[in-house]
Amino acid sequence: RFGGDEFIVACGLADHAAANTLAQAIMDEITRPIRVDDDRLEIGSSMGVALLPDDGEDLDTLMQSADLALYESKVNGRKQLTFYDPTMSRDLVRRREIESELRQALQRDELSIFFQPIIDLQTFKIRAFEALVRWFHPEKGELRPDEFIPVAEETGAIITLGNWITAQAAAAAAQWPDDITIAVNLSPLQIKAPGAALGILKALREAKLDPRRMELEITETVLLDHSENTEAFIRELGEAGVRFALDDFGTGYSSLGYLNKYPFSKIKVDRSFVSGPNAGPKSDAIIRAVSEMGSRLGMEIVAEGLETIEQVEAVRAAGCTLGQGYHFSRAVPEYLAAMLLAKEREHSMPTRASA
Numbered sequence: 001r002f003g004g005d006e007f008i009v010a011c012g013l014a015d016h017a018a019a020n021t022l023a024q025a026i027m028d029e030i031t032r033p034i035r036v037d038d039d040r041l042e043i044g045s046s047m048g049v050a051l052l053p054d055d056g057e058d059l060d061t062l063m064q065s066a067d068l069a070l071y072e073s074k075v076n077g078r079k080q081l082t083f084y085d086p087t088m089s090r091d092l093v094r095r096r097e098i099e100s101e102l103r104q105a106l107q108r109d110e111l112s113i114f115f116q117p118i119i120d121l122q123t124f125k126i127r128a129f130e131a132l133v134r135w136f137h138p139e140k141g142e143l144r145p146d147e148f149i150p151v152a153e154e155t156g157a158i159i160t161l162g163n164w165i166t167a168q169a170a171a172a173a174a175q176w177p178d179d180i181t182i183a184v185n186l187s188p189l190q191i192k193a194p195g196a197a198l199g200i201l202k203a204l205r206e207a208k209l210d211p212r213r214m215e216l217e218i219t220e221t222v223l224l225d226h227s228e229n230t231e232a233f234i235r236e237l238g239e240a241g242v243r244f245a246l247d248d249f250g251t252g253y254s255s256l257g258y259l260n261k262y263p264f265s266k267i268k269v270d271r272s273f274v275s276g277p278n279a280g281p282k283s284d285a286i287i288r289a290v291s292e293m294g295s296r297l298g299m300e301i302v303a304e305g306l307e308t309i310e311q312v313e314a315v316r317a318a319g320c321t322l323g324q325g326y327h328f329s330r331a332v333p334e335y336l337a338a339m340l341l342a343k344e345r346e347h348s349m350p351t352r353a354s355a
Contacts, residue, residue: 006070008063016051016083023049023081031079039257044221046073050084068092075150098143098151102135106164111135113168114331117340118183118302118324121316126344128181128215130324131169132331133161153187162190163199170207170214172334176341183215183245188222192229197236204242211241217268219247223258238263245302250286259297266322267294271305274315274325284318291319 002008009026013019030045048069056062065084072088073080105111115129135143152158166184173182190196204211216237222230234244245266246258250273259267269290273283287303294301303315306325315323329340 008066019049019051020081020083023047027079027081045079046070047081048073048084049082055084075146094147095151098148099155099157101137102148102152102155102157102161105135105137106160108138110137111161111164112333113165113172114333115172115182115337116324116331117329117337118322119328121303121312121321121323126180126341127322128183129173129176129337130183130185130217130331131165131172132185133165134331153189156189158187158189159193162187163203166200167203167207170203170209172337173213174207174209175338177345178210178213180341181213181215181243182209183217185217185247186222191218191222191233192227197233200237200242201240211237212243215243215245215266217245217247220249220258223262234262249290256293259293259299264299266300266302268302268304269315269320271325274303274311275305275307284314287315287318287320291321295319 009022011022013022027045027047030043034041034043048066048071050056050062050065050069052062055065065088068088068091069082069084072091073082076082112134114132114134116132117126118128118130119125120127133145133149135145135148137143149158152161169182169184173180176182193199200214200216201211204214238244243265244263245268246262246264247268248270249267250270258264267290269287273279273287287301291301300322301320302322302324303311303320304324306312306315306323306327308327311325312323312327332340
């Protein structure tokens with residue numbers, strides 16, 4: 001045991017293929033589902049592999065290479081197995097630059113909130129927007145969220161960043177029609193931070209936004225620790241009228257118990273069921289089952305990642321009530337979001353008969 005939740009396996013193997021076979025076997029064993037009462041639990045596992053002598057000729061270098069590979073696995077998602085590659089060292093330098101500059105990005109006004117419409121799949125009108133942060137660096141240009149959000153998570157900067165996003169999103173939504181809601185993604189660190197619920201309620205008060213128009217999106221990983229802080233956070237905001245959506249549903253930690261325990265108003269089906277390599281008849285059947293379950297529980301189902309009309313029609317047929325994706329619109333600046341709403345309302349106004 002190297003420390004905390006990290007372990008090291010050192011062994012003599014013939015080649016890359018043998019290392020891959022052993023590593024995969026270890027990962028398969030760790031991630032084998034466990035049943036506790038009525039819940040089916042899975043333990044997430046990420047793994048980094050470095051080989052002697054290509055990735056290091058001494059122990060320190062070899063461990064550093066394995067650690068970089070492990071970091072890459074964590075960045076790329078759950079249940080990842082990654083072998084060290086020399087480009088990872090260059091990526092580390094870039095991440096450290098981002099870490100240093102992210103602290104100043106807010107003060108320099110380099111961050112902006114963009115808004116992606118969430119569409120009613122029956123009327124094809126905008127029902128909500130999801131707030132998404134963008135970083136426009138003066139030298140590096142636009143940085144993708146997957147470049148700086150993981151860094152913010154690791155350093156704890158996500159708490160300050162997340163609070164700013166929530167405040168900006170609430171202020172923007174306050175200018176929209178009363179039937180349009182705003183969805184904001186929450187980090188596990190934000191939820192666990194002291195006074196997190198009070199901070200969100202303060203942002204709503206300052207923006208003069210009805211709490212019922214704020215929807216907080218949380219992933220299943222947030223609920224895994226079953227902490228009292230998380231439950232208190234959801235309960236306090238729920239009692240104030242704030243709504244919750246279960247995001248990325250079906251990506252590995254799904255438990256139907258969460259849907260019964262927490263007051264979710266929406267389930268967001270992960271884009272991998274719609275447009276990923278796993279999309280197909282089986283995914284359609286899963287979406288249909290989730291939609292039927294959501295309907296019985298009084299929850300709306302949102303399909304993410306819709307890029308074609310065929311995908312839209314498929315998720316509609318499967319029972320999804322809401323959708324978002326490039327087929328409808330990319331995330332746009334605040335002024336364009338307001339224009340989209342104004343244009344939609346203008347077209348839906350009844351024409352006045354002339355005498």
